Amino acid sequence: MKTTSVMIVGVGGQGSLLASKLLGRLLMDEGYDVKVSEVHGMSQRGGSVVTYVRFGDKVYSPIVTEGEADVIISFEKLEAARYASYLKEGGRIVVNTQQIDPMPVIIGAAQYPVDVLDELIAKGVNVEALDALALAEQAGSSKAVNIVLMGRVAKSLDIPYERWIAAIENTVAPKFVEMNKKAFDLGYNA
Amino acid sequence: MKKLMIGNQAVAAGLHDGGLGVVSSYPGTPSTEITEFLSQYDDLHSEWAPNEKVACEVAFGASLAGARSACAMKHVGLNVAADPLFTLSYTGVNGGMVICVADDPAMHSSQNEQDSRHYAVAAKVPMLEPSDSAEAYAFAKSAFELSEKYDTPVLLRMCTRIAHSQSVVETAEPTPAVLKDYEKTPAKYIMMPGNAIKRHPIVEQRTLALQALAEDCVYNTVEMHSDEIGIITSGCSYLYVKEALGDSVSILKIGMPNPLPVELIKDFAAKVKKLYVIEELDPIIETHVRALGLEVVGKELFSMLGEFSQQTIAKAFGLADKASVSADSPIPARPPMMCAGCPHRGIFYTLAKNKITVHGDIGCYTLGAVPPLSALDSTLCMGASISGLHGFNAARGASAEGKTVAVIGDSTFMHSGMTGLVNVAYNATNSTVIILDNSITGMTGHQQNPTTGFNIKGDPAAKVDLEALCHALGINRVRVVDPYDLAACETAIKEELAAAEPSVIISRRPCVLLKTVKHAPPLTVDADKCRSCKKCMKLGCPAISLKDGKAKIDATLCVGCGVCKQLCAFDAIN
Known part of the structure; x- marks a missing residue:
């Protein structure tokens, strides 16, 4: 099996690390060779963060380069645009429509591009936008954006629904399991 | 059991399963998790040392006592530990x-991208370099046997991509920790000239023995697929080569970058028409290969800068770029920044407002350099803020002394700030040092240190009294200020800069991300009262933005620190 490449991008503090942990563990349990690469350090402090998840029969490189990603899961609009060039032909971007202004925008040194997702769509990029924040709040916590997005992506990865639910049960703290399952379903059915 | 582990967790598991007895480290990205994972084992002694030199010496003492020992650090940490390392070799x-030791090519979280392999060569000790978590586990576990068999410390080199990438590890049966006998052996362990002079030839003989090992060991492996192209590579570069070129080339994978084999390389070179060396950072393997008189392509094709990827390799070998699409709109950068409610912000705002020259240090507070605060003038290495300030003031005299400060965190002050402060007192510049005491080692992800009152396991520990310490180091003027109180910050900084003797201001408030810190309710802006003066925007707080010309506070980010409220002349923030 050819290696599949997934990128999870967002803003430090949005919970992308939990998403990659969940996905990586699930893929390993499904019998794939898996590599998950993330850069720690300053990521908690509002910077742009990117995690690579690659799986297949035998995975060598832990990172994804331009034109290689089968799926990009973006927690924020601008970050989807930042990493769009990593998408391969025929790949897709699943993006949370939330806008988080970076500091250069906040202080007026740069502009947040308007309609940046439309721009990508106009160029033929397969963009699936959803308001994951609203769905997460509906599930019970704004922090569940990550699980909503995983639910949205789950449909197209060749792993049964029940396995995802089991992975959530194994990964998140017991008291948050029900809320996260709800968040997953909201994303899955979005 | 099969588990997905980051490289650092695999190193920890390997060290533990190799019979580790004592580990001592100082945190540093990307090495920190090695020791954090080791602290979860109860059958060994783990600790955070004040700095890497102490950590390395603790590991030496434990080894002397007969335990298998380890220390972990980032690449620049090895500079600090270099002193014990070079004589440990003897x-x-x-x-x-x-x-x-974990290198950081591309400087994801570092001040330089030095190549630690130079230390292995210079100190004449063997170095192992894994390329994934499974190897990290196996190499760490076997490193103890290598160390004991050849009577040498062993360097285990990681890099960011290996340290922080998860891959599948199958752990083996642990070797129980054994405490060997300790016997007084002055000729071996007292490195005074008469003894050291007899140890040096032993080091040279050991290198020859290790070279012989390098010719035929599990660490260096050959994959013959082609007689056209042969690539000598190591670590993550190996992964990129395999990803980009697959089985179309022959590969000599180096798992022990010091000492390097001779015959193995010559044999490999003889079997291929064209030889390449692909290694990140400096041409260590390439220089060795050239010294053997072999023709090789290396740094003329592969940069000394940053990280490689499969794309780097594909481009170098003329493979077509993969098609991709990108947005035409400029994408603003999203640099990391100080968190909403960060206790450092009040100090940096006050320093920037008063146009003070600020000698910075290594930690979260290096982010004080980022606009709009732009408060820092220099950042060099751990501890350099205080010594740099002293030198600056020694050169420029009274004209600088009233307008210059050093800022240094609590953990960095413990690491290597104390000696600089002694120097300020002893050699008498009228310097003002601000210790940013946020009660934790912040940037590396919240590790305890000697000022926090807790040890690596979170148990209560002796707590350094910073005020008493500064007094003891020779500073008479020591005062404490709450950085959330802007007026108090202003007064403290102005008074201490005006004082006719050296002084220390301790800016004390715990990191806002600590779980023990209770947040106040978020503040809101009364849009009717806001006059769009943008004064609150000068704080560079990520929770504050402008909407339709008026300030707006993001309730999900705001922790109610109240610093912006103090700046608002129109009482619009409440």
Whole structure:
């Protein structure tokens, strides 16, 4: 099996690390060779963060380069645009429509591009936008954006629904399991 | 059991399963998790040392005592630990000793991208370099045997991509920790000239023995697929080569970058028409290959800068770019920044407002350099803020002394700030040092340190009294200020800069991300009262933005620190 490449991008503090942990563990349990690469350090402090998840029969490189990603899961609009060039032909971007202004925008040194997702769509990029924040709040916590997005992506990865639910049960703290399952379903059915 | 582990967790598991007895480290990205994972084992002694030199010496003492020992640090940490390292090469070990060092090509979280392999060559100690978590586990585990068999400390080199990438590890049966006998052996362990002079030839003989090992060992492996192209590579570069070129080339994978084999390389070179060396950072393997008189392509094709990827390799070998699409709109950068409610912000705002020259240091507070605060003038290495300030003031005299400060965190002050402060007192510049005491080692992800009152396991520990310490180091003027109180910050900084003797201001408030810190309710802006003066925007707080010309506070980010409220002249923030 050819290696599949997934990128999870967002803003430090949005919970992308939990998403990659969940996905990586699930893929390993499904019998794939898996590599998950993330850069720690300053990521908690509002910077742009990117995690690579690659799986297949035998995975060598832990990172994804331009034109290689089968799926990009973006927690924020601008970050989807930042990493769009990593998408391969025929790949897709699943993006949370939330806008988080970076500091250069906040202080007026740069502009947040308007309609940046439309721009990508106009160029033929397969963009699936959803308001994951609203769905997460509906599930019970704004922090569940990550699980909503995983639910949205789950449909197209060749792993049964029940396995995802089991992975959530194994990964998140017991008291948050029900809320996260709800968040997953909201994303899955979005 | 099969588990997905980051490289650092695999190193920890390997060291533990190799019979580790004592580990001492100072945190540093990307090495920190090695020791954090080791602290979860109860059958060994783990600790955070004040700095890497102490950590390395603790590991030496434990080895001398007969335990298998380790320390872990980032690449620049090895500079600090270099002093014990070079002589450890002479003494050798009793219990096996492993020094884990993690390089950071591309400087994801570092001030330079030095190549630690130089240290292995210079100190004449063997170095192992894994390329994934499974190897990290196996190499760490076997490093103790290598260390004991050849009577040498062993360097285990990681890099960011290996340290922080998860891959599948199958752990093996642990070797129980054994405490070997300790026997007084002055000729081996007292490195005074008369003894050291007899140890040096032993080091040279050891290198020859290790070279012989390098010719035929599990660490260096050959994959013959082609007689056209042969690539000598190591670590993550190996992964990129395999990803980009697959089985179309022959590969000599180096798992022990010091000492390097001779015959193995010559044999490999003889079997291929064209030879390449692909290694990140400096041409260590390439220089060795050239010294053997072999023709090789290396740094003329592969940069000394940053990280490689499969794309780097594909481009170098003329493979077509993969098609991709990108947005035409400029994408604003999203740099990391100080968190909403960060206690450092009040100090940096006050320093920037008063146009003070600020000698910075290594930690979260380096982010004080980022606009709009732009408060820092220099950042060099751990501890350099205080010594740099002293030198600056020594050069420029009274004209600088009233307008210049050093800022240094609590953990960095423990690491290497104290000696600089002694120098300020002893050699008498009228310098003002601000210790940013946020009660934790912040940037590396919240590790305890000697000022926090807790040890690596979170148990209560002796707590350094910073005020008493500064007094003891020779500073008479020591005062404490709450950085959330802007007026108090202003007064403290102005008074201490005006004082006719050296002084220390301790800016004390715990990191806002600590779980023990209770947040106040978020503040809101009364849009009717806001006059769009943008004064609150000068704080660079990520929770504050402008909407339709008026300030707006993001309730999900705001922790109610109240610093912006103090700046608002129109009482619009409440």
